[in-house]
Amino acid sequence: MSAETMSIFSPNLAARFDALVEKYPLRRSALVPMLLYAQDEIGYLSDAVIAEVAHRIGITELDVRNVATYYSMLRFKPAGKYNVQVCTNISCMLRGAYDVYEKFQEELGIGHKGVTSDGIFSLEEVECIGACCWAPAIQVNYDFHDDLTPESVPGILAQYRNKSEGQNNA
Amino acid sequence: MPRLVSHPDEVKVVSKRFGQGAADIDKYIELGGYEAIRKCLAQGPDWVIEEMKASNLRGRGGAGFPTGMKWSFVPKQSAKPKYVLINGDESEPGTCKDHLIFLHDPHSVIEGTIIAGLAIGSRMGFIYLRGEYRYLLEIMEKAVADAYAKGFLGKNIFGTETEFQIITQSGAGAYEVGEESALMESLEGKRGVPRIKPPFPAVVGLYGGPTVINNAETIATVPHVISMGGAAFAGIGSPRNGGTRLFGISGHVERPGVYELPMGYNLKKMIYEVGGGVRGGRNLKAVVPGGSSTPVLLPEEIENLGMDFDQVGKAGSMLGSGGVVVIDDQTCIVEFALRTISFYQHESCGWCIPCREGTDWLKKSLTRFHAGFGTAKDIDNIRYLAENMMGRTFCPLGDAAAMPTLGFVKKFRKEFEDHLDGKPCPFAKHGAPELTIV
Numbered sequence: 001m002s003a004e005t006m007s008i009f010s011p012n013l014a015a016r017f018d019a020l021v022e023k024y025p026l027r028r029s030a031l032v033p034m035l036l037y038a039q040d041e042i043g044y045l046s047d048a049v050i051a052e053v054a055h056r057i058g059i060t061e062l063d064v065r066n067v068a069t070y071y072s073m074l075r076f077k078p079a080g081k082y083n084v085q086v087c088t089n090i091s092c093m094l095r096g097a098y099d100v101y102e103k104f105q106e107e108l109g110i111g112h113k114g115v116t117s118d119g120i121f122s123l124e125e126v127e128c129i130g131a132c133c134w135a136p137a138i139q140v141n142y143d144f145h146d147d148l149t150p151e152s153v154p155g156i157l158a159q160y161r162n163k164s165e166g167q168n169n170a
Numbered sequence: 171m172p173r174l175v176s177h178p179d180e181v182k183v184v185s186k187r188f189g190q191g192a193a194d195i196d197k198y199i200e201l202g203g204y205e206a207i208r209k210c211l212a213q214g215p216d217w218v219i220e221e222m223k224a225s226n227l228r229g230r231g232g233a234g235f236p237t238g239m240k241w242s243f244v245p246k247q248s249a250k251p252k253y254v255l256i257n258g259d260e261s262e263p264g265t266c267k268d269h270l271i272f273l274h275d276p277h278s279v280i281e282g283t284i285i286a287g288l289a290i291g292s293r294m295g296f297i298y299l300r301g302e303y304r305y306l307l308e309i310m311e312k313a314v315a316d317a318y319a320k321g322f323l324g325k326n327i328f329g330t331e332t333e334f335q336i337i338t339q340s341g342a343g344a345y346e347v348g349e350e351s352a353l354m355e356s357l358e359g360k361r362g363v364p365r366i367k368p369p370f371p372a373v374v375g376l377y378g379g380p381t382v383i384n385n386a387e388t389i390a391t392v393p394h395v396i397s398m399g400g401a402a403f404a405g406i407g408s409p410r411n412g413g414t415r416l417f418g419i420s421g422h423v424e425r426p427g428v429y430e431l432p433m434g435y436n437l438k439k440m441i442y443e444v445g446g447g448v449r450g451g452r453n454l455k456a457v458v459p460g461g462s463s464t465p466v467l468l469p470e471e472i473e474n475l476g477m478d479f480d481q482v483g484k485a486g487s488m489l490g491s492g493g494v495v496v497i498d499d500q501t502c503i504v505e506f507a508l509r510t511i512s513f514y515q516h517e518s519c520g521w522c523i524p525c526r527e528g529t530d531w532l533k534k535s536l537t538r539f540h541a542g543f544g545t546a547k548d549i550d551n552i553r554y555l556a557e558n559m560m561g562r563t564f565c566p567l568g569d570a571a572a573m574p575t576l577g578f579v580k581k582f583r584k585e586f587e588d589h590l591d592g593k594p595c596p597f598a599k600h601g602a603p604e605l606t607i608v
Contacts, residue, residue: 023337025251025294025377028359033340036301057359070361070519073301073343089263090462091420091495093509127345127513128263128462129302132420132493133427134172142304146172 008048013041017056027057035068043078072127080115080122082160084108085139088125091132096149100136101125103150107157120164121157172270175427177444181406183394183414184387185430188274193309195316198277204322206393210285211330218289222392224400226412230267231257231348231385232461232490234479237392238400241382243372244290250379254286254295255357258386259341259348261300262461263513264493267416267428268386272299272306275390276313282389284327284334285396290382293333296357297386301342310338345517349565350383352519363521364565387416408434411478415492419445422452422498434476441472441496452498456581460490462510463570465577466497487577502597503585507578508536514571525568528559532575542592549586553579 007014016037020030031053038049045068054061068074084104088097105111108121115122131137134146138156145156174189182188192198210218222238229235244252256279260268271279283295297314299307314336317323325333339357341347347356351365354376375381391413395403404412411433417440420426424446431440437459441447448454456466459477465487467475475485482489497506515529535552538544556572556579563569579586588596 026358029339029357031359032342032356036340036342067359067361071301071342071344072516088509089513090458090506090509091264091493093506094421094495094497094501127516128261128265130260130266130269130300131172132264132266132495133418134266135420135426139302142302144171144305 008042008052009038010041013037021057028059031057031059031064031067032071035064035071035074039074044075046076078115078119079124081120081164082140083122083124085124085126085129087127087129087131087135087137087139089128089132091128092136095135097136099150100138100148100153103153104138104157107153120161172266172273173427174270174274175425175429177429179435179439179444180430181414181432182430183398183403183406184271184278184391184416185274185428186394187278188270190274192275192277193273193313195277195313195320198275202397203277203393204281206396207281207284207288207322208328209396210288211328211332215289215291218285218396221396221400222289225395225403226400226407226410227388227391227395227403228411228479229385230387230391230415230492232262232463232488234489237384237388240372240384241286241289243370244380244382245373246291248291248380250377251294252290252292252380253376253382254283254290254292255350255353255376255381255383256283256295256297256386256389257348257350257353257383258297258299258303258306259344259353260303260386260491261345261348261517262463262491262493263510264418264420264458264461264495265491266418266420267492269303269306270416270428271386271390272303272310276310277317278390278393279310279386280313280317280323280336282384282392283336284323285392286382286384286389287334288332290380292382293335295334295336296339296376297336298339298341298347298353298357300347301340304340307338307340314338344519345513346519346565346567349567352565353383354381361519363519364567366564406432408432408476408478408481410480417444417477418491418493419496420493421496422449422501423447423496424449431477433478434481437467437472437475437477437494440477440494445494445496448496448498450498452500454496455499455501456497456503458493458495458497458574460488461493462495462513463566463574464488464490465573466503466581468581488573500597502540502595503578503582504536504540504589505595505597507575508533508540510574510578511536511571514567518567518571522563522565522568524559524562525571528555528568529571531555532571539586539589540595542589542594544586544590546587546590549579549583 137146347362352362356362515533556575559572
C-alpha cells in the first residue's frame with residue numbers, strides 16, 4: 001500500500017510522522033510517541049492505525065502491537081470525547097480522591113473504563129499523574145484540574161459538555 | 171494550574187526563576203540563563219566534571235548517585251556516538267517537582283543537557299517526558315525550537331565548532347520507564363522492560379553508545395552549579411550532599427507544595443513549619459519521606475532527622491525522589507499499604523517473576539486483609555513475600571514494592587492485627603475500598 005494514497009492520517013499528522021522518523025538515529029524511536037499522537041487524532045489504535053504505523057516505520061504489525069500493549073495510555077477501543085482520568089494514588093487518596101472518583105461515577109453513571117451513551121465522556125481510575133502537591137487531581141484528556149472536592153465535579157463536567165456543544169453548533 | 175508556594179526557610183536555586191516567565195527564552199537570558207554553558211565552552215570538559223564533582227550534587231531521581239562521578243565514567247574515546255538522556259518520566263507517587271521545572275524553567279533543562287553533552291563529548295541529547303505531561307512537552311518543544319533559533323543548539327552552538335542536538339520525546343504511560351535501562355528501551359521504540367547490568371549505560375547505553383542518564387531536576391541544577399561554582403553549591407547542603415533540592419510535601423498538611431530546601435533540612439520542621447503542620451490540627455501518624463517506594467517513618471523517628479541521602483538511609487528509609495507524603499492519625503495504614511502495592515502491581519512490567527508474581531500476591535493478600543478476611547498467618551506471609559522479592563529482580567521496581575510493604579508490616583503490626591478475623595476496618599468510611607484498577 002502506498003502511504004500517500006491510503007493514509008488514514010490527516011496531512012498534518014502524516015507530516016509530523018515523516019519529520020519525526022527522520023530525526024532519530026533509528027526510525028523505530030518514533031514508535032511510542034507516534035502511537036500516542038495517532039491515538040489523539042483518531043481516538044484509539046484501530047487495526048488501520050496499527051497497520052499504517054507499522055508500514056511507515058518499516059516493522060511488522062505484531063511488533064507494533066507488542067509495544068503498544070505495554071503502555072497504559074494507549075487503547076484499542078474508543079474512549080469518550082473527553083476522557084476523565086481520576087488519580088487515586090496515595091497523595092490524592094489522602095485528600096479525598098475516592099470521594100471525587102465516586103462523584104464522577106455517580107454524575108456520569110459509568111465506572112472504570114466506561115463510556116457514556118452519548119460518547120462525550122469516559123472515566124478511568126488512574127495511577128499517579130504527577131500533581132501530588134495539588135491533590136486531589138484529575139486529567140481530562142491532557143488538561144489538569146487540581147485541588148478538587150466532590151462539589152467541583154458537576155462544574156468540570158458542565159465545562160466540557162458546553163465545550164462539546166459549542167463545537168457541534170459551530 | 172499548579173500553585174507555587176513559598177517559605178522563608180527556602181533557599182531558591184533551582185526554583186529561583188519559577189513564576190517569572192522564564193519559559194520565554196529572552197526572559198531566561200535576562201535572568202542570567204545560558205551564561206553557565208558559555209563558561210563551560212570556555213573552560214572545557216575536564217573543568218566541568220571537576221566542578222560537578224566538587225559540588226557534591228547527587229542524582230535527584232532517587233538513587234542519589236554523584237553526578238560528576240557518573241559523567242566521569244563515560245569513556246573519552248568511543249567508536250559509537252555518545253548520548254545524554256534526561257529522565258522526565260516523573261511517575262513516583264508523591265513526586266511532582268519536575269512538573270514545575272518543565273512549566274517554569276524549561277531552558278534550565280536544555281542548558282544542563284548541553285553542559286552534560288559537552289562534559290562527556292556527546293553531540294545529541296534526549297529529553298523524555300511522561301506521556302501525561304503533554305502540556306509540558308509542548309512548553310519544552312517550544313523552548314528547544316527557540317534555542318535552535320538563537321544558535322544555542324545545532325551544528326555550531328554559540329558560534330563554536332561544537333555541535334549539539336536535542337530531541338524531545340513523549341512516553342505513553344509507564345512508571346517502569348523511569349528506570350534508566352527501561353527508558354532507553356522505550357526510546358528505542360520497544361516495551362519498557364529493564365536491561366541486565368552490566369554493561370552499565372555509561373559504557374553501553376542508548377543505541378549501544380555510551381550514555382549518561384540524569385533526572386530532570388539534576389540536570390536543571392547543573393547550570394546553577396556552574397554559575398555559583400561547585401564548592402559554593404556544596405556549601406549549601408550537608409556533608410556529601412550538595413546544595414538544595416525540591417521537596418514535594420503532600421498528603422495531610424496545611425500547605426502542601428514544592429519547596430526548595432537545603433539538603434539535610436530537618437524533616438519534622440519540614441512538616442510542621444514549612445508544610446504548616448498536620449491538616450485540621452490532627453496528629454501525625456507516619457510519613458513517607460521520599461516517594462511511595464521509600465519505607466514509612468514514625469513520628470519519633472523524624473525528631474532529629476536531616477533530609478539527605480545518608481541520614482535518611484541511616485534511619486532505615488531513603489530520600490528517594492524527595493516526595494514527602496504526610497499521613498495523619500485518622501488514616502488506615504492497611505488501606506495505605508494496599509493502595510501503594512496496587513500501584514506497583516499495576517506498574518510491574520512482568521519481566522522478572524519475583525516482581526510480577528510478588529506484587530500480585532501482595533495486592534491479593536492486602537485486599538483480603540483490608541476487607542477483614544485476613545488471618546494472623548497472612549501478616550507473616552506478607553512479610554515473607556516482600557522479603558523474598560528484595561534484590562531478586564533486574565531493576566529496582568521489585569524492591570520499590572517490597573520495601574514500603576515491609577515497613578508497614580513491621581511498624582504497624584498492631585494495626586494489621588486489628589483487621590483480623592472479620593473485624594471491620596477501624597478507619598473505614600466507605601467500608602473496604604473496591605480497587606478497580608486491574
